[in-house]
Amino acid sequence: xxxxxxxxxxxxxxxxxxxxxxxxxxxxxxxxxxxxxxxxxxxxxxxxxxxxxxxxxxxxxxxxxxxxxxxxxxxxxxxxxxxxxxxxxxxxxxxxxxxxxxxxxxxxxxxxxxxxxxxxxxxxxxxxxxxxxxxxxxxxxxxxxxxxxxxxxxxxxxxxxxxxxxxxxxxxxxxxxxxxxxxxxxxxxxxxxxxxxxxxxxxxxxxxxxxxxxxxxxxxxxxxxxxxxxxxxxxxxxxxxxxxxxxxxxx
Numbered sequence: 342x343x344x345x346x347x348x349x350x351x352x353x354x355x356x357x358x359x360x361x362x363x364x365x366x367x368x369x370x371x372x373x374x375x376x377x378x379x380x381x382x383x384x385x386x387x388x389x390x391x392x393x394x395x396x397x398x399x400x401x402x403x404x405x406x407x408x409x410x411x412x413x414x415x416x417x418x419x420x421x422x423x424x425x426x427x428x429x430x431x432x433x434x435x436x437x438x439x440x441x442x443x444x445x446x447x448x449x450x451x452x453x454x455x456x457x458x459x460x461x462x463x464x465x466x467x468x469x470x471x472x473x474x475x476x477x478x479x480x481x482x483x484x485x486x487x488x489x490x491x492x493x494x495x496x497x498x499x500x501x502x503x504x505x506x507x508x509x510x511x512x513x514x515x516x517x518x519x520x521x522x523x524x525x526x527x528x529x530x531x532x533x534x535x536x537x538x539x540x541x542x543x544x545x546x547x548x549x550x551x552x553x554x555x556x557x558x559x560x561x562x563x564x565x566x567x568x569x570x571x572x573x574x575x576x577x578x579x580x581x582x583x584x585x586x587x588x589x590x591x592x
Contacts, residue, residue: 435546442545443568447508448529451475455528455568456509458543458550462532464489467518469500471528477503482520489519507535510560512552514539 442458451474464487472478482501490496499519507516516535536543540553548564 431546435548438548440545440548440564440569442543442548442550443527443565444509444550444562445565446529446531448505449475450506453528454565455526456565457527457530458536458541459530459532460536460543462530463534464532465516465518465535466525466530466532467503467520468524468528469520469522470524472503472520475505485519487519489521507531509539510552510562512539512554512560 443454444456444458445452445454446456447453453471453475472481479500482503485499485502487499487502488496489499499521501520502517503520504515504517507514514535516531516538518529535541541550542553543550548566550562550564552560552562554560
């Protein structure tokens, strides 16, 4: 025996369907080109009406439509352009080079090229010959107990440590350098202490690095390609690394 629904039950069912129709707010909102992962619809009892004048409504809609992450691209010539804060899909040219990531920086207001960004190094390194170029002396070095190790696993101590103000892009940070008595193929080396310290994501393949600034803006800093400009076609100990950068990987 099938019982006929009571009039009260039918009324509640119809009212429930009306409530569901009233909760469908998607048709009432303006269309925005916004990606949405989760949509939460509150029950009707939480729908408290608010008064918004037309000027405020238009202003909020305009701000939402125009909102986009800000990013700046810092090129070698000092120009700044607005760009996307992404590493695009590598092309064949990116795949076929073996270049290290060199950048330009200002150290104590002195311009320095051939600054190597090395994710494999923990600390920041300065060759001893750079002291004079930055207006510093051996008396400016401070002793420390940090032990350095090279790729052969050999350990040793540096000549001392010095703290300098390093500016890359528009980001300035006081950075501690270990001074060593060798003459490498870079003027300064920035290791993970600096990379992690200012929120940097470097890419040797793309030949640039991304800096997330504390104010929420993002900067793309272009690599210093002058380190790979060869002055001669003869391979010597001095320019061997420059020519090696153009050799494609095996495979």
